[in-house]
Amino acid sequence: MPEPTHYKSGRPIPYDNPFELFAWVFMRISGIVLLFMAIGHLVIMHLINSIDTINYQFVVQRWATPFWRIYDGIMLFLALLHGFNGLRTILDDYLRPGMWKKWCTFLLYAFSLILLVGGAWVIITFKPK
Amino acid sequence: MKVELKIQRYNPETDAQPHFENYSVEAEPTDRVLDALLQVKGLLDGSLTLRKSCAHGICGSDGMRINGRNLLACKVLIRNLQQPIVVEPMKGFKIIKDLVVDMEAFFEKYRSVKPYLIQNEAAPQKERPQSPQERERFDDTTKCILCACCTTACPSFWSDPDYVGPAAIVQAHRFIQDSRDQGGEERLDILGDREGVWRCRTIFNCVEACPRDIDVTAAIGEVKRKLLFRKI
Numbered sequence: 001m002p003e004p005t006h007y008k009s010g011r012p013i014p015y016d017n018p019f020e021l022f023a024w025v026f027m028r029i030s031g032i033v034l035l036f037m038a039i040g041h042l043v044i045m046h047l048i049n050s051i052d053t054i055n056y057q058f059v060v061q062r063w064a065t066p067f068w069r070i071y072d073g074i075m076l077f078l079a080l081l082h083g084f085n086g087l088r089t090i091l092d093d094y095l096r097p098g099m100w101k102k103w104c105t106f107l108l109y110a111f112s113l114i115l116l117v118g119g120a121w122v123i124i125t126f127k128p129k
Numbered sequence: 130m131k132v133e134l135k136i137q138r139y140n141p142e143t144d145a146q147p148h149f150e151n152y153s154v155e156a157e158p159t160d161r162v163l164d165a166l167l168q169v170k171g172l173l174d175g176s177l178t179l180r181k182s183c184a185h186g187i188c189g190s191d192g193m194r195i196n197g198r199n200l201l202a203c204k205v206l207i208r209n210l211q212q213p214i215v216v217e218p219m220k221g222f223k224i225i226k227d228l229v230v231d232m233e234a235f236f237e238k239y240r241s242v243k244p245y246l247i248q249n250e251a252a253p254q255k256e257r258p259q260s261p262q263e264r265e266r267f268d269d270t271t272k273c274i275l276c277a278c279c280t281t282a283c284p285s286f287w288s289d290p291d292y293v294g295p296a297a298i299v300q301a302h303r304f305i306q307d308s309r310d311q312g313g314e315e316r317l318d319i320l321g322d323r324e325g326v327w328r329c330r331t332i333f334n335c336v337e338a339c340p341r342d343i344d345v346t347a348a349i350g351e352v353k354r355k356l357l358f359r360k361i
Contacts, residue, residue, distance in 0.1 A: 007241065009234050011291045014241070014322030021356055024327055093288050093330070 023085055030078040037075045060128040069123055076119045084112040132156045132165050133213035136177065139224050147224060151213065158208035162195055166202060166216065166228075178227040186340060189276030192219055193228050199278035199338040219281035221290065235277050238293045242301035242319055247312025257309045267306035270299045270348050272341040279335035279345050285328045292328040293320065295335040295345045302348040305355060313355075321356045329353075 006012050045054065062068045087108055095101040132154050139147035154168040163184055170177045179202075182188040186204040193202055194217040196210055207214070222230035248257075273296065280286050280294035301320055305313045320326045326349055335345040 007237055009237055011234070011237065012324065014293075014319045014325055016318035017322050018360060020323045020325075020327035021321055021360060024353070025357060093285065096288075 027082065027085055030082045034075070034078050034082060037071070037078070041075060063126055073120065073123045076123065077116070080112060080116050080119070084108065130156065130158055132207055134165055134169060135213045135215045136169070136227070137217040138177070138227050140176070140226060156207055158206070160207050161203050162205050162207060162210070162214060162216065163191055163202040165207060165214070178229050180229055187274060189274030192276035192278045193217065194219055199282045201276060201278070201340045204340050219277060221281045221287050232277060234290065235280060235294070235296070238297040239275065239300060241293065242297045242316055243312055244300040244304065246304065246307070246310055247315070248309070249311050259308055263308040267303045269343050270303040270306070272343050273299045273303070274341060276340060278338040278340055282334040282338035284332055284334065285330055289324070289328060291324045293325050295329070295349065298326055298349050298352060299343060299345055302352055305352065317352070317356055317359065320352055326352050326356065
């Protein structure tokens, strides 16, 4: 006889699934790291340099060194996943199970994946003209 | 003094929806809400249905929502409440009648965390010794009386009835932290799932609701920390 997966009430029987643990830890660590990275980003882009001096040439210069590519890459991944996980939690908390929830969750996953792949693609393959 | 009560009534055989009814009884300011409710039941309307047992804040059967907060009716004094005193059943459970709710789902979650001593070794000749420091670690969570005030005050539970809820986590904590118990790993497996402790958003409603003053959110935090540090 297969193991039952639900209690009598229909509540799923829990099993050792570390996903939510990792998501929880990730939120805290990425939050702290992002705090410093985002402040660094803000200082460089808006305080040291003015936004009207930032142009294509500026980006070319900046991304000539792998350090800034890696910096921006890490920030992209952390910020996107942090925001994605926050939204996932909100959808999970506020939407009742059903089609509406499935669709919203699907859209969230799809949108986040597109942004992540698109951003990573630019950072990795960027070559100055 | 005159005490005005506004009680939510629901009889599944005649009512489509719960509704409020007003009652007025004579009581002392130092009487408890339970005294006023029993006056209503005894003198005004015998059909008023509620759970009560010891009436001294120990059995945990008369948890209800009084003036919008989860309280034990036998613990809260009338003089500490604004009138009319609004009395409703606990939120998040199916109402059976008036102030009595169906707590089967609550106890199913309680049973799911294995709230009993698990020991694989043969029982010793005498007792299993424990130092005062080891006892202290779970002292707070031994105070739980399973009244469900915390779980039914929890917004995470309202939005997700599958969430194991603060009361069951408190009960699990009591045994996870017990040096004589060997079932900690099993319980952590159960609580580490998505309907376990990770549903807790540290809203602190449970702490405010607990009539036994258990620091529920701290206990949940300790379970989270245990889960985290056993993975690393």
